[in-house]
Amino acid sequence: MNALVEAVLAQHGRERPALVGEGFAHSGRETLRAVCARAAYLGDRLAGAAYPHVGLLLENTPAYVWWLEAAALAGATVVGVNPTRRGADLLRDLTHTDCALLVTEARLLPLLADLPLAIPVLVVDSPEAAEALTPYADAGPPTTVPAPRTRLLLTFTSGSTGAPKAVVCSQGRLARAGDKLREQYGLTDADTGYACMPLFHGNALMGLWAPLLLAGGTIALRRRFSATGFLADVRAYRAGYFTYVGRAVSYVLATPPRPDDAENPLRLGFGTEAGAVDAARFEQRFGCRLVEGYGSSEGGCNLRQDPAAPPGAVGREGSGPYDDLAVVDPETGEERPRSRFDAAGRLVNGEEAIGELVNRTARAGFEGYWRNERAGAARLRDGWYWTGDLFHRDADGWFRFAGRSADWLRVDSENLAVADIENILARWDSAAAVAVYAVPDPVAGDQVMAAVELRSTGDPLALAAEFAGFLGEQRDLGTKMPPRFLRVVARMPVTATHKTAKTGLREERWDAVGDDLLLWRPYGRAAGAELEYRPFTGADREKLAALFAEHGRSELIVRNRMPRP
Template identity: 40%
Template sequence: MTTTSVTDAVTLGQLLAPLADVDDRGVWFHGEFTSWREHLADARRYAAAASSLLDEERPPHVGVLLGNGVEFSRLFAAAALGGFVLVGLNSTRRGDALAADAALADCQLILVSPETAPLLPEVPGARTIDVSSAEWTSTVGAFAPGDFVPVESDPQDLTMLIFTSGTTGDPKAVRCSQRKFAAPGAMLADRFGMGPDDVAYLSMPMFHSNALIAGWSVAAAGGSSIAIAPRFSAHGFGDDVRRYGVTYANYVGKPLNYVLQTPPRPDDADTGLRIMYGNEASAADRAEFTRRFGARVVDGFGSTEAGVSISRTPQTPNDALGPLIAPVAVVDPDTLDAVEPGVVGEIVNMSGPGLFDGYYGDEAATDERMRGGVYRTGDLAWVDADGYVHFAGRIGDWLRVDGENLGTRPIEAVLRRHPDVSDVVVLGVPTEIGDAVGAVLVADGVDRAEFDSFLDAQPDLGPKQRPTRVWIVDTLPETATFKTARSALVASLGSPSWTS
C-alpha cells in the first residue's frame, strides 16, 4: 500500500467515492446498521435539503448543535461531498456564549435536537430547525440522492469550522479544509493497516477534531465500518467493543484512565481491539491499557489547528512525545533559536503553517499563531540528549520563578507520584517579584507534613519547582474533550489549603 503523507493533496470526496456502492460495511448507532451506500445517499439528500435553505449571497455555513449520532455523521458526509460548510457547535457551551460562536461562524442554518435546542438563544440572521421536526423531515423528503451531485473539491476547500476546546480562554473557530481530514485519515489508515474487516469506534464529541480526523476519516480511508457512541462512557466502552467488534478507537485526554477504573473482565484481552490512537494519555495508563486489553496504544501530539504533529516511535521513552524531526523544532519563543538539550522552549513548525488554515473571523489570532513566519503551537517542551521531545505545558502556564522559566508539566508529573493524589494541575500564582508555584491536588486526606516529606524525597524536583501554594479539591473542571479547563479552575479557586 502506498503511504500518504499528511501534506499530500487528497480530498474527502476521494476517500468516500469507493464507498458509494458498499453494502457490507457502514455505520452502527444504537445497534442499528446503515450501509455506506445508504449513508452516503442520505448525505446527498441532506446536502440538497440544507442547500435549499441557504442564501447564495452569504457564506454557506450550517451549524450543527447535536450529540454524537448518525445525523451528525450524515451532515459531515454532506459537507465532505461539498454541500456546505459544517460548523461544529460545542454542546457543553450555553446561552450567549454559544450564540456568539454561531454568529462568529456566520451560521445561516442551525440544526438542533430536542435536547440541545434549549441551550441556544436566538442567533440573528440564522434559522434554527430541529432535525426531529416535520419541517426538517419534509424538507429532506422532498429530495432524492440524485438531486445533489458531489462537488469536485479542491484540497484547500473549506469543509468545516471546528472550535478549539477553550482550555485557557474563549474558543476560536479553526478553518478545516478537505485536506485536513482526508490526508491524516489516509495516512493513519495506512499506518494502522485499516481495512474492510475493521470497525472504528467514535465516542469523542463529533463537534471536535479528534473524532472526525482521527476516527471518522480514518475509517472512511480504510473502507472500514464505524460504530458511533452517543457519548463516551467508561462502563459502556467494553460493552460496545464487544457488541460491534471494534478493532480501532480514538481518544483525547483521560478516557484510558477512566476505562481502567472499571472492573476487569476475563476476556478483556480477547475482544479484537487492536489500536487505541489519541493524545494526552499518561505513560502508566498506556502501559496498563495495553496489558489489560492487548491493544497497541499510540499516543501522539497535535491539535485542532494541525500545524505540528509529533508521533511516538517504539524507541520513544515513556515520558516523551516522540523524536524531534524537522521541520518541528523547540526554540526560544523570542529569538526562534533552537534551545539546548534540557532547556524549555516552544514547539514550532519552522517550515510554515503545516495543515493550519487559519482562524475564521479572527485575522489577529491567525497572525499571532504565525508570528515570525513559523507556526507556533503555544506549547512548551524540552529535548533530551537523545533527541526526544518532552512536553512541559502551555506558554500561558509558563512560570517565572526567581528569574527562571519553568514548565508546569514536569512538576505535575512528580506530584502525581504521591499515592493519594489522583490528579494535579500546577499553575503560577502572581507575586510582586514573579510567580509562586501553586498546585491544585485532587486528593483525599493528604497530610501537609507528610506531603512536605514526600516532596523532600523527590530527587528530580528542584527547589524552584516546589509548590508553595496548595489547594485540595474533589474534582477538576473539564472540557468536552476531557482536558482540564484551566481558566474555569482558576476562577473557582479560593484561598489555598496551605501556604509554605
C-alpha cells in the same frame, strides 16, 4: 482528485455497516443514500447564502456524520457547535462563523431558547425535517465534485485558555491528516473505530472519522463519552481503535477493575495528554497500547509518533515531508540548547532548554482562523508557525512536551514546566486526576499549586502525610517542584473535549475553593520539614494576604475572585 469525496462515495459498495451505535446499524449503501439527500438539500438551501456554512449542534449520532459528509459532497462548510456553550457564548459562536443554517436535535433545543437567532433551524428528529428532505430522497451524488481546497470545517479550539477560535480546515487537509493515520496504524475496511470523543472537535474528526472513512471501515458512535460504558461498547462493536484525550483515559482507569478487563478487541488508542503513567496502566489493564501524538486543530505542527520513543518523548520529527521543527526562545527566535538529564531522569537545564515549539516551514498546514486575522498573524510570524506550546529537545532529537504557553512557572528564579510536575504527581496511586498550575508568590514569581481528584476520600491529616511521603520517594522531583498548595477536588473541571480546564482553577487559587479540602506547606518552615502539609485555614489566608501586602503585591490576589459557575 478529492480523496475525501471519493471515500464518501465509495460507501455505496460497503458490505459491512458504515455506522453502528446505540440501537442502530447503517450499511454503507444506507449511509450514502442519506448523505446524498442532505447534500442536495444543502445545495438548494445554501445557494443564496453569503457563506455556505451550516452549524451542527448535535451529539455523536448518525445525523452528525450524514450532515458532515453531505457538506463534503455539496462543497459546504460545517461549523461544529459545542453543546456545552450557553447563552451569549453560543450565539457568538453561530454569528461569528456566519452560519446560514443550524441543524440540531429536539433534546438540544432548550439551548436555543431566548436566543435572538436570525438563521433557520432544522431539527433532525422532527416531522418538519422529514418533510423538508422528502423531495431529495432519491437524489444521487452531485455532478460536480468540490476541489480539495474547499473549506469543509470551522473547528473551534478547546477554549480552555480563552475565547475559542474557529480553525479553517479544507477537505484536502483533512484527507491528508486522515490518510497519514490510516497508513501509519494499518487501518483497513475490516476495522471498527470507536468514536467516544465529541465529533465537533478535531480529535474525533481528524483522528478517527477521516482515517476510518478513508480505510472503508466501520465507525461506532457513542452520543457522549461514558467511562463506565467504555469497555462494554468496544466489546459490543468489536472496536479495535479509538481516540482519546488524557482526562478521558483517567476516567476509564478510575472505574472498578475486573479480572476480564483485558478480554477485549482493542489494539490501539491514539490521542494526547494521557501521560506515561496512565498509558502504562491502561496497557497493563486492558492490553491496548496508547500512542501519544502532538498536534492541534490548526495543523501547523504535528509530531510523528515513533514506537522507539523513550519515556516522556512525543517524537523527533514532524509528520509533514518538509517540516523543520525546532525549540526556540519565544522572544528572540534563537534555538534553545538541547535538554540534559541526571541519573535519576531529572531535567537539569530546563532554564535554558525549554522554549516554544515552532515549524520553520512557512505556513506548514495552517489555513488560518475564521475572521481573526490577528490571531492568525500571531501563529505565523517571520515565516514560521508558532505553536504557543513549550517543549525541550534532547541530544538525540526527541521532543518532550513541557506544557502550554500558560503552563510555565517561575519559582525562586527557576523556570519549571507544568507537564514535568504533572507527570510525577500522576504516579501517586491515590490520584485519579491531577492538574498543576501557577499561583502568585507573595515576594516574587510563582508558586506551584496542584488540584487532585482522589480515587477515594479519607482523613485530611492522613492524606497530607501520604502525599508528603509520596513526594519524598520521587527521585526526579526537583527541589522547586513540590506543590505549595494541594487542592482536593470532587471532580476535575474539564472542557467539552475532556481537557482539563485550568483557567478557573488559576483564578480561584486558595481563595474560592468552596468545600474542597486545601492543604499547603506554610512559608518559613525549617528545611527538614519542607515536605510537611497541613490544612489551610482562614487564619492562614489572612496571614498570606498580609504577606502579599507587605511586599506590595496585593493586586495579584484580588483579581478574578469570582468562583466558577
